[in-house]
Amino acid sequence: MAKTETIIRYNLIIKKLRRKSCDFDEIADYLALESELQGLDLQVSKRTFQRDLKAIYTIYNIDIQFDFSKRVYFIDFEHQPELNNRLLEAFDMFNALSISERLSKNIQFEQRQAQGTQYLHDFLNAIKNKVIIEFDHQKFWDITPETRKVKPLALKEFKSRWYVIAKDTKDDKIKSFGLDRITNPKSTNQKFEKPENFDVNAYYKNSFGITGSNGRKPEEIILSFYEYQGKYIKTLPLHHSQKIISDNSEELIVKLKLIITYDFIMELMSMGENVKVIKPQSLIEILKTKAQKILNHYN
Numbered sequence: 001m002a003k004t005e006t007i008i009r010y011n012l013i014i015k016k017l018r019r020k021s022c023d024f025d026e027i028a029d030y031l032a033l034e035s036e037l038q039g040l041d042l043q044v045s046k047r048t049f050q051r052d053l054k055a056i057y058t059i060y061n062i063d064i065q066f067d068f069s070k071r072v073y074f075i076d077f078e079h080q081p082e083l084n085n086r087l088l089e090a091f092d093m094f095n096a097l098s099i100s101e102r103l104s105k106n107i108q109f110e111q112r113q114a115q116g117t118q119y120l121h122d123f124l125n126a127i128k129n130k131v132i133i134e135f136d137h138q139k140f141w142d143i144t145p146e147t148r149k150v151k152p153l154a155l156k157e158f159k160s161r162w163y164v165i166a167k168d169t170k171d172d173k174i175k176s177f178g179l180d181r182i183t184n185p186k187s188t189n190q191k192f193e194k195p196e197n198f199d200v201n202a203y204y205k206n207s208f209g210i211t212g213s214n215g216r217k218p219e220e221i222i223l224s225f226y227e228y229q230g231k232y233i234k235t236l237p238l239h240h241s242q243k244i245i246s247d248n249s250e251e252l253i254v255k256l257k258l259i260i261t262y263d264f265i266m267e268l269m270s271m272g273e274n275v276k277v278i279k280p281q282s283l284i285e286i287l288k289t290k291a292q293k294i295l296n297h298y299n
Contacts, residue, residue, distance in 0.1 A: 009042045010056050013049075014075075017064060021074035024049060115161050116179025123164045123185070126152045130192055132169065135185040137177050145183065150175075151192040154200035158210045158263070165200060165212075167192075174203070176210045208239055209263025221256045222278040229274035238267065253278070265290070 009031060016022060016030050024046055035042040044052065053064045053073075066073050126133040133152055138145035150166035153174070157163075162179040206218035222245065225233055230252025234244070239256050246253040258264065260283055268275055269290060277284045 005040050005042055006052075006055075008038070008040065009044060010052060010059065012042065013052060013064070014056060014060065014062060017073060017075050021067065021070065021072040023072050027073065116182055117162060119179050119182060119185050120155065120162065122187075123152050123155060123179070126187060127154065130194055132188045132190040132192055133166075133185055134188055135177075136183045138181050138183075140181070145181075148177065149188065150177070151194075153194060153198055156200065156204065156210065163210055165203070167195075174198075174212065174214075176212075206241075206258050207261060208258055208267065209261050211259075211261040211263060213259055216259050218257045218259050219280055219283075221258065221260070221280065221283065223254055223256070223268075224276040224278055225252045225254070225271075226274050227251060229271065260286075 012031060012034055013027060016027055022030075027049070028044065031042045031044055034040075057063050062075060064073055065076055123133065125131075130151075132149055134147065134149045136145040137148050149169045150164070151169065152164050152166045154165045155162060156165055156176070163176040164179060164182075165174065165176050167173065168175050203212045206213055218241075223238075227248075227250055230247065233242075233252060233254065234247075238254075239258050241255075241257040243255045244252065245255050260280075265283075265286060268277070268287065277287060
């Protein structure tokens with residue numbers, strides 16, 4: 001039980017400091033209250049608390065600092081960019097799953113196939129050490145898998161799937177490979193030099209989905225949404241470039257600047273009649289053609 005209580009205490013300390021900066025007495029009082037509520041011994045001395053801070057940094061890579069002027073402990077999110085929303089979301093999920101043994105009655109997960117997350121460590125290790133990795137990859141439209149050797153550059157998530165972004169040794173082009181379609185990854189122990197000018201954030205800056213820029217220029221896109229659909233778009237923007245042009249009781253009009261990709265077209269089509277493309281005309285024509293093909297299925 002002692003080890004379990006220690007992990008729960010770490011989680012509670014992080015949870016408390018994510019909300020606001022606190023001095024040691026506030027944290028100690030919070031842990032004492034949680035001890036009563038959970039029927040556990042979560043209380044901590046100042047000496048043990050200092051050890052906890054070191055352990056939290058080692059386990060979670062969360063650096064809890066002390067402000068000597070205000071005499072409070074805090075998490076400096078501004079200077080710890082790795083603490084992005086998704087990592088903290090994962091921490092929240094881990095914390096939630098740790099507090100109940102009756103999960104099946106309280107939490108319903110999406111029913112879906114494994115998305116290749118078992119290989120994340122293999123590819124992260126190869127990226128870190130700049131080692132060529134080999135694996136079998138099967139495209140959805142191919143009958144048999146193909147062996148690929150790549151120089152892994154980054155990992156990217158899209159639509160609950162993980163992809164490795166890599167230079168294919170066959171043609172030296174940057175490509176994406178879905179981890180859910182990969183089997184038998186293994187290191188070749190062959191080193192490679194990572195391109196100095198490659199930045200995964202810059203590569204996907206003007207993209208929606210998994211298709212990178214590949215030298216293409218972004219276009220200005222203007223979309224109109226019905227009022228209730230607009231509420232979803234405001235709370236979960238389609239792209240970081242999204243800007244509101246007009247927002248009233250009838251519609252929301254937004255402007256984006258990105259490359260028109262298959263993923264983006266499919267995203268718009270998934271919204272059906274709730275979205276209308278105002279510009280560019282090329283995108284309007286693409287959607288009209290696809291809509292007509294859908295109608296043809298029922299003629």
